[in-house]
Amino acid sequence: MPSNTVTNNGPWDAKLQQFHGGQDWAHLDNFVEDFSVTTNAFGMPESAKLVAIHSIDHSHHYPPADQEPAKSSLARFLWPADYLEERDRLILGNGASELIDLVIRMAPSGVWKPGPFQTQYKEYERSARNNNFTMLSEGSPEKANVVCLVNPCNPTGDYLELPELKQWIADNVLPGGYVIIDESMQPWHSPEFRQHSLVSEREYVEALYKDQGISVFVMHSWTKLWCCTGLRLGSVVCPTTEHMRAIKKAQVPWSVNTVALAFLDAVVRDTEYLDNTWIMTPVWRKLTVDKITEMFPSWVFYGREFLSWIWVDTGSEEVAEKAVELAKKAGVPVRSGRPGYNLPTFVRLAVREPSKVDVLLEAWKAF
Numbered sequence: 468m469p470s471n472t473v474t475n476n477g478p479w480d481a482k483l484q485q486f487h488g489g490q491d492w493a494h495l496d497n498f499v500e501d502f503s504v505t506t507n508a509f510g511m512p513e514s515a516k517l518v519a520i521h522s523i524d525h526s527h528h529y530p531p532a533d534q535e536p537a538k539s540s541l542a543r544f545l546w547p548a549d550y551l552e553e554r555d556r557l558i559l560g561n562g563a564s565e566l567i568d569l570v571i572r573m574a575p576s577g578v579w580k581p582g583p584f585q586t587q588y589k590e591y592e593r594s595a596r597n598n599n600f601t602m603l604s605e606g607s608p609e610k611a612n613v614v615c616l617v618n619p620c621n622p623t624g625d626y627l628e629l630p631e632l633k634q635w636i637a638d639n640v641l642p643g644g645y646v647i648i649d650e651s652m653q654p655w656h657s658p659e660f661r662q663h664s665l666v667s668e669r670e671y672v673e674a675l676y677k678d679q680g681i682s683v684f685v686m687h688s689w690t691k692l693w694c695c696t697g698l699r700l701g702s703v704v705c706p707t708t709e710h711m712r713a714i715k716k717a718q719v720p721w722s723v724n725t726v727a728l729a730f731l732d733a734v735v736r737d738t739e740y741l742d743n744t745w746i747m748t749p750v751w752r753k754l755t756v757d758k759i760t761e762m763f764p765s766w767v768f769y770g771r772e773f774l775s776w777i778w779v780d781t782g783s784e785e786v787a788e789k790a791v792e793l794a795k796k797a798g799v800p801v802r803s804g805r806p807g808y809n810l811p812t813f814v815r816l817a818v819r820e821p822s823k824v825d826v827l828l829e830a831w832k833a834f
Contacts, residue, residue, distance in 0.1 A: 497798035500823040502816040504802070505621060505652065505776040506694040507744055508751060515693065515734035522729035530725045534559045537723075537732040541689075541702060544735040545666050553669070555708045558715060559731070561722040563651060563688035563701030568594045569714050570684050570703060574613045574645040581605050582616030583635060584625045586808045588649065591615035610641045617649040622808065622815045624770020624778045629663060633671065636683070643680040651688040655773050658745055672706050682706045691775065692744075693734045698727040749773055752818045758828055775818050784811040790831060797830030799823065 491503060542554035560566035571579075571594040579600035581587055587605075595602065595613065603611055616635065619626040627635060632648070640646050654660045661667050665685050675681045685704040690696040700723065705711040734740075749772045756768050756777060769778040781787045787804065791814060794801045804813030816827070 491795055491800035495795070495798050495800070499798040499826050500819055502794065502799050502801045502819060502823075502827060504691075504696065505774075505815075505817055506691050506696060507775060508748065508817070508819050509694065509740060509743055511694045512734050512737045512740045514737050514740075515695075515730045518733040519698070519726045519730040522726050526725045528725070530721045530723065530728055532720060534723060534728065537728040540732045540735050545661070545704070547661075553704075556705045556711050557702055558705070558711050558718070559723050559728075560701040560703065560718070561724075561727075562690065562699035563649070563686050563703075564590055565699075565718070565722060566686060566701050566703045566714070567591060567647070568597075569717055570645065570647055570686075571595055571598055571600075571613065571615075573713055573717065575643060577601065577612035577641075578603060578609070579613045579615070580607060580609070580611035580639060581614075582618065582620060584617075584620045584623045586623060586810060587615075587617040588621045589807050591617075591647065591649075610639055610644075612641055612644045613647070614640050614644065615647045615649070617651075619652045619655075619771060619774055621652060622776065622778045622802070622804070622813075624774055624776070626771045629665065629668065632665065636675075636681075640681055644682070646681060646683045647686055648683065649686045649688075651686065651691055652774060654692050654741075655744065655748060655775055657773065658742075666704055676706045682710060684710070689731065693730075693740075695727075695730060695734075698730055699723075700727050700731055745773075747820075748775055748818055751820060751824075752777065754821060755816075755818060755824050758824065759831075762828065762831060763834075777816050777818065779814050779816065781812055781814065786834075787812050787814050789834060790814050793830045793833055794827055797826060799827045799830060801827070 538557060538559055539550065539554055541559070542550040542557050546553045567590050571591070577600065579595035580603040581592065583605050600613065603609055618632060636646055648665050650664055650666070653664055656663050665683070672683045675683060683706050687702050689700040689702065690698065703714070705714065752772060752774065759766060765782055767780040770776065781790060791801055791803045802815040804810035804815065
């Protein structure tokens, strides 16, 4: 839920909406780069952008009600060898946010629990509270009807490999419960990301449902990997076709528009873009951490090396607030850890190419 300690969250209604980064840029006359969001440093892929622009010519027609051919193209991206067998468990949504809410609304009522990390992306908690779940903390030893784990975890950067993830599920979910694993940032892992993803674990998911009635959903927001947050693109891989059909029944028609579908259908074919992402993101991330460490040796950095952001504990609420203020003033806004996460000594900044990072570091020289 929105932080009780924050009264001014810009365009966000702090009493009704969950705070997110990514709003400051529109109000800055000197905007350079948005470090407050975890999108890909390479920006929107040009090949898919051109297709999306061209699709405007067809936007006087309704989008396809079956989400094709974009859905099959995404299925081929997730399961290159088996997409024909797997695609009927997949459904697209107007961002992951729509699908998060739909899955939690159809989940068994009762008790909700987050992943084991200090904090995580808050849309799951928001939806659970709105649907009157009893809320457990991440440290509670109790099992829950519905568990939601963000893996890799935004913002903390924690990451569970598959054996650890399966053990956490076994330890935390009740029979007949729902498990939502958010893997939005997992494709950054490497070209071998599928081997490390729960998407590849169909036999495990089927057995869990057959033996214990536990339903596992794998959620993706695609707007970060392909830097298209304004288009709103998400998907969820369901445990069975029947679960997918239940979501489709509740989903409003045409929730993914023509432009977003055209973009998705094209972007999954841009292999050069992903190759560059896998090569350069760890390089730029390390370079940024090293440069900031030189300036602020007491700051502590969190997150796996492949991630598109850096979670930083400055050790001081005043220092973190100053870092946010200076960055915004220089046209390179970063994400404060205060609103939403209630971690006021932290800031989150995106991985960006070195020249943009230099603008941020120059601003922070005013400390």
